[in-house]
Amino acid sequence: MDGWPDGPEITLPAGDVTEGVVRVGDTVRRPHQDTSAGVAAYLNHLESVGFAGAPRYLGRDERGRDVLTFIDGEVTGDPVEPWAATDSVLPSVGWLVRALHDASVGWTPHIELRPSTPGRPQPRLPDGEQLLVSQRDVTPQNVVFRGGAAIALIDFDLVGWTTRSVDLANTAMHWVPLCDPLDRDAGLADIDVVARLRLLLDGYGDAAVTSTQLLDAAVLRFGAAYDSMRWNAEHLGGGWARMWAAGAGDVIQRRVAWFAEVQPDLVRALR
Ligand SMILES: Nc1ncnc2c1ncn2[C@@H]1O[C@H](COP(=O)(O)OP(=O)(O)OP(=O)(O)O)[C@@H](O)[C@H]1O
Numbered sequence: 001m002d003g004w005p006d007g008p009e010i011t012l013p014a015g016d017v018t019e020g021v022v023r024v025g026d027t028v029r030r031p032h033q034d035t036s037a038g039v040a041a042y043l044n045h046l047e048s049v050g051f052a053g054a055p056r057y058l059g060r061d062e063r064g065r066d067v068l069t070f071i072d073g074e075v076t077g078d079p080v081e082p083w084a085a086t087d088s089v090l091p092s093v094g095w096l097v098r099a100l101h102d103a104s105v106g107w108t109p110h111i112e113l114r115p116s117t118p119g120r121p122q123p124r125l126p127d128g129e130q131l132l133v134s135q136r137d138v139t140p141q142n143v144v145f146r147g148g149a150a151i152a153l154i155d156f157d158l159v160g161w162t163t164r165s166v167d168l169a170n171t172a173m174h175w176v177p178l179c180d181p182l183d184r185d186a187g188l189a190d191i192d193v194v195a196r197l198r199l200l201l202d203g204y205g206d207a208a209v210t211s212t213q214l215l216d217a218a219v220l221r222f223g224a225a226y227d228s229m230r231w232n233a234e235h236l237g238g239g240w241a242r243m244w245a246a247g248a249g250d251v252i253q254r255r256v257a258w259f260a261e262v263q264p265d266l267v268r269a270l271r
């Protein structure tokens with residue numbers, strides 16, 4: 001396909017899994033993957049309902065790569081930069097995830113979002129909560145900020161079915177963060193977990209997800225992570241295997257143990 005902006009390829013900061021993400025003019029080129037059709041379908045849906053907080057899927061370039069719009073703004077690197085570790089960014093992250101969920105609820109994709117893979121552990125989701133499609137990977141490195149507020153999500157490779165509470169718990173895991181203090185980035189060593197959870201939850205709107213729902217969803221999400229990550233490491237290799245070899249499984253187990261210890265206090269403090 002022709003007609004894409006031409007110009008130098010600027011390497012973008014690498015994440016854990018996808019290699020070769022570059023910027024060309026006002027577009028981003030990402031390697032085409034078996035989830036690309038699902039990503040395209042979801043981004044097209046978000047565009048059709050006027051959701052502004054995601055890139056547009058533009059097609060594929062002459063090398064077969066996915067072409068997306070580049071979203072201008074600030075994205076933190078890894079480890080999390082001081083500005084992205086402040087409490088003041090959290091309400092806008094919660095608000096952005098809420099807006100994404102509101103734009104997604106009720107949408108049923110016309111294709112399988114992810115290729116069906118026998119044996120792959122499925123996410124554990126709470127009984128009785130409405131399913132919705134979401135980006136499911138709201139890490140600090142996947143949120144674009146402008147003027148100190150979160151304005152867009154990028155990196156939709158993990159698009160799939162979830163619920164409001166599980167996706168918000170996953171967001172909290174990355175943004176509070178919810179992990180054993182041993183595993184926090186240095187800039188987040190002295191955080192007040194309750195205060196940061198409260199800011200995220202208030203940004204989302206706690207009428208839509210209560211603190212009890214959020215904490216219960218965190219137990220489900222954290223409990224499923226070990227098997228899921230190990231399966232990805234064994235079957236997908238690449239960055240998943242590298243993360244596993246670097247101790248991702250231990251981090252997950254420490255998180256589960258830490259959360260079991262602090263959960264009763266969090267329940268009381270957030271009620
Ligand atoms: N559409 C976009 N607009 C602005 N910046 C982008 C966009 N896409 C990617 N970036 C920048 O490039 C970085 C890497 O892109 P992306 O998150 O898509 O891939 P990745 O993290 O390498 O993938 P994975 O998480 O699958 O390993 C982002 O953290 C962000 O800084």
Ligand SMILES: [Mg+2]
Nearest residue numbers: 015141142155
């Ligand atoms: Mg990323």
